[in-house]
Amino acid sequence: MTANDNPQLQPATRSGSQKRVRIRKIPVACDDEEFLRIEERAREVGLSRPSFLRACGLGTPGPRARRSPPVNAEALGRATAALNKVGSNLNQIAHVLNARGTSLTTQECFAALAETRAAAAAIRELLGHKDRP
Incomplete structure (x- = not known):
């Protein structure tokens, strides 16, 4: 029996970008x-x-x-925790800026930004994404 003889074996309508459709499945217990x-x-x-x-x-x-x-789950967990810590620091910075406090320095802002970038880069690396130049 061929696919032409049995309508159940007919391939589904293909989209323009699909070259072929896999219609056969092999269930394995x-x-x-x-x-x-x-x-x-x-x-x-x-x-x-x-x-x-x-x-x-x-x-x-x-x-x-x-x-x-x-994906190294342990390393990804550490990188995510670091990013969460940085997010907390950025939230504290935003709170100080909104309250117009004077205890925040430009250097602290740039340090928090550098930590954020480093944590995000570590996560991208763990996921196999390349950093943009």
């Missing part, structure tokens, strides 16, 4: 431990679960497989 191991190994190599399984079975994840960098 696995227990929690197996699922977590597949998830972890896929993340280690920077692939989605389907792309990882395709790579294991076919030797290639496919032409348009999206690679995502593995």
Whole structure:
């Protein structure tokens, strides 16, 4: 039986940018431990679960497989905490500026801005994004 003989096997209408549609699925039963191991190994190599399984079975994840960098959860947590701390400092600076206090210096403002930029850069690096020049 071909896709032309069975309307259920007919590919969905394609958008102009799509070159092909994957319509066949292979359900695979696995227990929690197996699922977590597949998830972890896929993340280690920077692939989605389907792309990882395709790579294991076919030797290639496919032409348009999206690679995502593995994220170090501990480092990302530290970077997020640092960004939260900086956000708190910026909030305090804004409060002082709104109250027209004189205890805030320009140097403190620039230091807070530098901390914010450094924390944001650390998060971008962990997520595999390159900084703009």
